Amino acid sequence: MTKPPVLLFGARSDIAKALAHRFALDGRALQLAARNAASLESDRADLELRYGVSVTLHEFDALATDTHADFVRQLPELPEIAVCAVGLLGVQVDSERDTEPAVRIMRSNYEGPASILAVLANSFESRQSGTLVGISSVAGQRGRASNYIYGSAKAGFTAFLSGLRNRLAKKGVHVVTVLPGFVATQMTDGMRLPPALTAQPAEVAAAIAQAVARKRNVIFVRPVWRLIMTVVCSIPESLFKNMKV
Amino acid sequence: MKLSGWGRYPVLEAQVHAPRSLEALSALVRSEPELIARGNGRSYGDSAINHKATIAMGHLNRMLAFDPASGQLVAEAGVLLADIISVFLPRGWFPMVTPGTKFVTLGGAIAADVHGKNHHADGSFRSCVDWVDLLGADGEISRCGPRLDSDIFNLTLGGMGLTGVIVRAAIRLRPVESAWVRQTTLKAPDLRSAIKAFEDGHKATYSVAWIDCMGQGRHLGRSLVMMGEHALRHELPAEKARAPFRTSARPQMSVPFDLPGNLLNGLTVRAFNAFYYAAGAGGRAQQLVDWDRYFYPLDAITGWNRIYGSGGFAQFQCVLPLERSEAGLRALLAQTARAGSGSFLAVLKRMGPQESAFSFPMEGYTLALDFPMNRKTLALLERLDQITIEHGGRFYLAKDSRMTAATLEASDNRVADFRNQRHSRGLASRFSSAQAKRLAL
Numbered sequence: 001m002t003k004p005p006v007l008l009f010g011a012r013s014d015i016a017k018a019l020a021h022r023f024a025l026d027g028r029a030l031q032l033a034a035r036n037a038a039s040l041e042s043d044r045a046d047l048e049l050r051y052g053v054s055v056t057l058h059e060f061d062a063l064a065t066d067t068h069a070d071f072v073r074q075l076p077e078l079p080e081i082a083v084c085a086v087g088l089l090g091v092q093v094d095s096e097r098d099t100e101p102a103v104r105i106m107r108s109n110y111e112g113p114a115s116i117l118a119v120l121a122n123s124f125e126s127r128q129s130g131t132l133v134g135i136s137s138v139a140g141q142r143g144r145a146s147n148y149i150y151g152s153a154k155a156g157f158t159a160f161l162s163g164l165r166n167r168l169a170k171k172g173v174h175v176v177t178v179l180p181g182f183v184a185t186q187m188t189d190g191m192r193l194p195p196a197l198t199a200q201p202a203e204v205a206a207a208i209a210q211a212v213a214r215k216r217n218v219i220f221v222r223p224v225w226r227l228i229m230t231v232v233c234s235i236p237e238s239l240f241k242n243m244k245v
Numbered sequence: 246m247k248l249s250g251w252g253r254y255p256v257l258e259a260q261v262h263a264p265r266s267l268e269a270l271s272a273l274v275r276s277e278p279e280l281i282a283r284g285n286g287r288s289y290g291d292s293a294i295n296h297k298a299t300i301a302m303g304h305l306n307r308m309l310a311f312d313p314a315s316g317q318l319v320a321e322a323g324v325l326l327a328d329i330i331s332v333f334l335p336r337g338w339f340p341m342v343t344p345g346t347k348f349v350t351l352g353g354a355i356a357a358d359v360h361g362k363n364h365h366a367d368g369s370f371r372s373c374v375d376w377v378d379l380l381g382a383d384g385e386i387s388r389c390g391p392r393l394d395s396d397i398f399n400l401t402l403g404g405m406g407l408t409g410v411i412v413r414a415a416i417r418l419r420p421v422e423s424a425w426v427r428q429t430t431l432k433a434p435d436l437r438s439a440i441k442a443f444e445d446g447h448k449a450t451y452s453v454a455w456i457d458c459m460g461q462g463r464h465l466g467r468s469l470v471m472m473g474e475h476a477l478r479h480e481l482p483a484e485k486a487r488a489p490f491r492t493s494a495r496p497q498m499s500v501p502f503d504l505p506g507n508l509l510n511g512l513t514v515r516a517f518n519a520f521y522y523a524a525g526a527g528g529r530a531q532q533l534v535d536w537d538r539y540f541y542p543l544d545a546i547t548g549w550n551r552i553y554g555s556g557g558f559a560q561f562q563c564v565l566p567l568e569r570s571e572a573g574l575r576a577l578l579a580q581t582a583r584a585g586s587g588s589f590l591a592v593l594k595r596m597g598p599q600e601s602a603f604s605f606p607m608e609g610y611t612l613a614l615d616f617p618m619n620r621k622t623l624a625l626l627e628r629l630d631q632i633t634i635e636h637g638g639r640f641y642l643a644k645d646s647r648m649t650a651a652t653l654e655a656s657d658n659r660v661a662d663f664r665n666q667r668h669s670r671g672l673a674s675r676f677s678s679a680q681a682k683r684l685a686l
Contacts (some may be wrong), residue, residue: 014304039266042321046307050332186265211386 005029009060009116010075011040014185015087016134018201022209023081024051026215031079033060033071054139062086063104064113072119082120083133084113088150089187095149098191109137109153116201121173130170131212134161135178137215138220141229144245176211177218180204181225197224247297248598251550252289252646253440254557254618257679259294261270267386267412271345273300274368274675275384284350285325288357289560290646291679292405300354300410301655308332309413309651317375322352322411329418333534335490338418345592347541352411358403358604360611362451362473362540365443365597369606371402378413382675386412396602400666403604405642407667407676407686423489425476426451426539430530436466436578440571440610443595446472451539458591458614465575468593473539481533492535499547503555543588553617556674559646562605562613565638566595571612577612577629584625603663605641608661624646630656630673642680650685660686678685 008016011032020030024047034038042053060071072078080145088108095102124130139147140154141162158177166174182188182198199207199221207221209234220226235243252340260285264270274280280298306323316338318329322608326340327347333339344359353359355377360369376390379401401408431446433439438484439454443473446452451473478489485491498665543549551559565573573595580590592613599606614629616622630652633640639656640648654660667673673686680686 005335014265042309044305045309049311050328155339186263 003028005031005056005077007033007075007079007082007120009033009082009084009113010086011037011043013085013087014201015173015180015183015185015204016083017043017204018046019083019085019208020028020055022052022202022205024053024055026209027051027053028081028160029054029056029077031056031058031075031077033058035059035061035094039044053126060116062116062146065106065112065115068119071116072123076159078123078127079130079135081131082117082206083119083135083222084138084178085135086113087135087137087187089147090150092147092149105149106153110148110156111201113157117160117164121168121175124173131174131176131215132161132173133176133178133208134158135208135211138179138181138225138229141179142233142240146245162218174212174215176216177206178208178211178221178223179229180217180221181228182202197222197228248283248286248294249557250286250288250290250292250294250646251329252558252560252615252618252644253428253550253553253555254559254646255291255679256274256557257291258278259296259299261299261301263304265304266343266514267305270300270305270410271380271386271411273298273636274380274382274660276297279677280410280678281681282322282355282406284353285321285348286314287346287349287353288494288643291645291683292357292645293353294679295677296679302350302410302569307413315531316420317415318418319413319415320351321413322350323354324351325349326351326354326389330536331528332423333418334421337420337422337490339421340556341417342367342370343540344542345541347537347641351414351416352406355402355411355414356404356406357641358606359643360594360596360600360606362594364599364606365447365452365595366450368597369601369604371601371604373416373418374402375415375417377411378402380410396666397670399602400663402595402601402641404602404663405686406674406678406679407681408670409676419475421475422478422613423476423481423485424492424536425481425485425489426473426534426536427476427480428532428534428539429472429555430532431470431472432470432529433466433470435460435463436465439468439470439507439593440595446470447595450474452595454593455562456578456580456591456612457591458578461579464595465578465582472627476533485533492537495535495537495545496531497545497547500551500627503551517563543585553615557618558615558621559618559626560613560644561626561662562611562641562644563629563633563638564607564611564641565609565633565636566607569636573632573638574610574612576632577614580628580632582624584621585621602666603659604631605639605643607639609638610642613641642684644682645680645684646685650683653684 002234006028010016037059041169047055056245124134136158137154139151161177183191204221211219248259257362277298281291281295282300302323305321308320310319343361358369407576431442449472454468454470456468594611596606608630634656
C-alpha cells in the first residue's frame with residue numbers, strides 16, 4: 001500500500017530537498033512544487049531511483065497568489081502532508097533604501113506562503129485530515145535592525161500558522177510551525193555561522209518528520225535556540241534598541 | 246574558509262563555492278580565473294584546494310539512471326560511494342572498484358583513479374567507467390570514454406581534476422549474491438612469504454596485506470595477508486541466506502577531539518602491532534565478514550584522522566615495479582623501522598597491469614604508510630621518496646601533501662606529457678589546485 005503523497009513548496013531549497021529524501025525514505029510519494037519545475041527532473045530521477053517512490057513535478061509560483069486556488073484544484077491527488085519551504089532572505093540594506101526589494105521579501109516570506117497554505121487548509125478541512133507545515137524563522141520572534149524586513153514577514157507567517165492551527169485543531173488538521181535557527185543552506189552560504197547553532201538541512205528534515213509524526217505544534221530544530229530566543233525576547237525594548245544584535 | 250584534506254595538513258585558506266545546479270557550476274567555470282573541484286575531501290593533502298575558487302560538488306549528487314540489465318549507473322559526480330552502496334547493495338549490486346573508504350565521491354574516485362583490493366584482477370576505477378561528462382574551460386560539457394574522445398578520457402582518469410570539472414559519469418556495478426565476504430587470512434612471517442602469498446593467491450578477487458612495519462631483521466615485512474571473495478548465497482549459513490543482503494549495522498564510534506600528537510609513539514605502535522599479529526595466529530583462518538567491515542574497516546570510526554593530533558598526518562604511498570618490488574619494499578620498511586616514528590597503518594598490495602595516461606597504479610607492489618606530521622616525518626618521507634625513485638617506483642597523488650615538483654618529475658616520465666597536454670588544451674591556467682602548483686602540473 002502506498003502512503004498518500006507529501007507536497008513540498010519551494011522544492012529547490014536545500015531544506016525541501018532534505019525533506020524529500022526524508023519522506024521518500026519512509027516510502028512516501030512526493031509532489032515537488034517550484035518555479036521552473038522541469039529543472040527538478042534530475043531530483044525526480046534521483047528520488048525515484050533511490051527510494052522507489054513516485055515523484056511528480058508541479059509548476060508553482062508563490063508570488064502568483066491568483067493561481068493558488070487552481071494549483072490545488074489541479075493536483076492529481078490531495079497530499080496528506082504539505083510543507084512550505086518558500087522563503088527569501090534578501091539584503092536588508094537594499095530593502096531600507098528601496099521599496100521593491102522590501103516588498104518582495106515581505107511577499108515571499110508571508111503573503112505567498114500564507115496564501116497557498118490557506119487554500120490547502122480549506123481542502124484539508126473538508127477532508128478532515130492532513131498536516132500543514134510552515135517553515136518560519138526565529139527572526140520573526142523579535143525585530144532586529146539587521147533583518148527586520150525578513151523578520152517582520154516571518155512574524156506574520158508565524159502568527160498566521162498559529163491562528164490556522166487554532167482554527168483547525170478540532171477539524172482533524174494539524175499545523176506545525178518550524179523555527180529552524182541557523183541552517184547551512186544556499187541562503188546562508190558564505191556567512192560565518194557558529195557551528196553549534198547551525199543545523200544541517202538533513203537535521204531540519206528529521207526534526208520536521210518527527211514533529212509531523214508526533215503532532216508537535218512549534219519546533220526549534222536545535223533546542224538551544226529556544227533558550228536563545230527566550231533571552232532575546234525578554235530584554236526590555238529600552239535596552240534592546242541600543243544593542244547591536 | 247580554511248580547508249585541508251583528510252590528512253589535515255596543509256591547512257589553507259580558500260574561497261569555496263557550492264553550486265546547486267549545473268547552470269550555476271557552468272557560470273562559475275566561465276567566470277572564475279582558476280578553480281578546482283572538490284568532492285568529499287578524502288584525498289589526504291592539497292589536491293582539492295584552490296585558494297581562489299574551490300568548487301564543492303556535494304550538492305550535485307543525484308543518481309540519474311540505472312540499467313539492471315548491464316548494471317550501468319549514471320550519476321552526478323558528487324554522489325558518495327556510500328550512497329550507491331546503500332541504494333544498490335540491497336538490490337544485488339556493489340561497486341566494481343572501491344578504495345578503503347566509502348566516503349568518496351564518484352568524481353573524486355575518477356579524478357584520483359582510485360584502486361581497491363581487486364586491482365591485481367580488475368584494474369583501477371577506470372575499469373568500471375563507461376563515460377565521463379567533463380565541464381571544460383569554456384563552460385561546456387563534453388562526453389569522453391575509452392572509445393570516445395579517449396585522449397581526454399585517459400588524461401582525466403588519474404588527472405586529479407586538472408582536465409576540467411567531472412560533472413557526471415556512467416559506471417558499471419558488479420552483481421553480488423550477498424553482502425558478505427569470505428575472508429581467508431594468511432600469516433606471513435616475513436616479506437618474502439607475504440609476496441609469495443600474493444603471487445600464489447593471484448586468483449583471489451580481493452587481496453591486501455596488513456604489514457607490521459616495526460618488524461626488523463628476520464621479522465621485516467611480517468604480515469597478515471587477507472584474501473576475499475563475495476560470498477555466494479549458498480555459501481552462507483541458513484539464517485544469513487534467508488536475507489543475504491541484511492547485515493547488522495556497525496556501532497559507529499567517533500574521535501570527538503584531537504588526541505595528543507605523541508600518543509602514537511613507537512611503543513604504542515609496537516604494542517598494537519604485536520597484538521594484531523597475535524590475533525591472527527593459526528597460520529590460516531577463514532571467516533565470513535560483512536561488506537562494511539571488510540572493505541571499510543576505518544569508516545566505523547568517524548574522524549579517525551584526529552588520532553594523530555592537531556598537527557595532522559602524512560600518508561606515504563608508492564608503487565614499485567614488479568621486478569624491483571622486493572628490494573624496494575625491503576629498503577622502505579627498513580628505513581621506516583629505523584626511524585621508529587611508527588606507522589599506525591601499513592598496507593601492502595599487489596597491483597596488476599594498468600592502462601592510462603596519468604593514473605597512479607602500475608604492475609607491482611604498492612605500500613601505504615602513515616605518520617604524524619612533524620619535522621622528523623618530513624625528513625623520513627624525503628628518504629622514502631629517494632628509495633622509491635631508485636627502484637623505479639612512483640607516488641599516489643591523492644595521498645601526497647608535501648612532495649616537490651623535482652621528486653615527482655624524477656619518479657614519473659609521464660609528467661611532461663601531462664603538463665604539455667594541459668597547456669595545449671588550455672586547461673592549465675583554468676583548472677589548478679594547491680597541489681598542482683606545488684608539483685608544477
